[in-house]
Amino acid sequence: MLKRLFLIFILGLASLPALALQPDEVLPDPALEARARALSAQLRCLVCQNESIDDSNATLARDLRILVRERLKAGDSDQAIKDFLVARYGEFVLLKPPLEPRTLLLWIGPPGLLVIGGIAILWSIRRRRVAAPAPLSAEEQARIDDILKREG
Structure with a gap:
């Protein structure tokens, strides 16, 4: 203790x-x-x-x-x-x-990198978003139904 x-x-x-x-x-x-x-x-x-x-x-x-x-x-x-x-x-x-012209990069650099990083993340997320597939045509649906009947 x-x-x-x-x-x-x-x-x-x-x-x-x-x-x-x-x-x-x-x-x-x-x-x-x-x-x-x-x-x-x-x-x-x-x-x-x-x-x-x-x-x-x-x-x-x-x-x-x-x-x-x-x-x-x-x-x-x-x-x-x-x-x-x-x-x-x-x-x-x-x-x-x-805060002077020659030190401007020191002041805006970190927030600027944060903003650029946020934009890159949002762009990456939007790019990965997959659009919903187009609905099947009547012919494609008939073929799938035919295949499922044969196997089932």
Whole structure:
């Protein structure tokens, strides 16, 4: 019984989100720290690629969190920090790239593929639909009746 409770406790801990932010990274000014956390949530971890630098334990994500905090302490605006990181790493560093002509495919690509897939499925279903067979002529029906009488 105790082993089961311990196992449930361990599995429960494993399901909690990992806190990547280290205590030595936290800024003493709560307002700056709040800005740093908000910015970090908008920046992609270039190693993990599917999570923000705020959630990632990767070394590069830690370096980026520290860089964001250093630039905040230097007085940079949020947009200036984003612009700096985009200039250094490209727009891929942003979790939500801006809606511009060059990023239009990123925004319309997934919904467009979904629509194209739906159309393909509907087209496939319609193509498989078999039309009802034409009724038998009187001559064909007579032949079938003749065959059934001989066999039966």
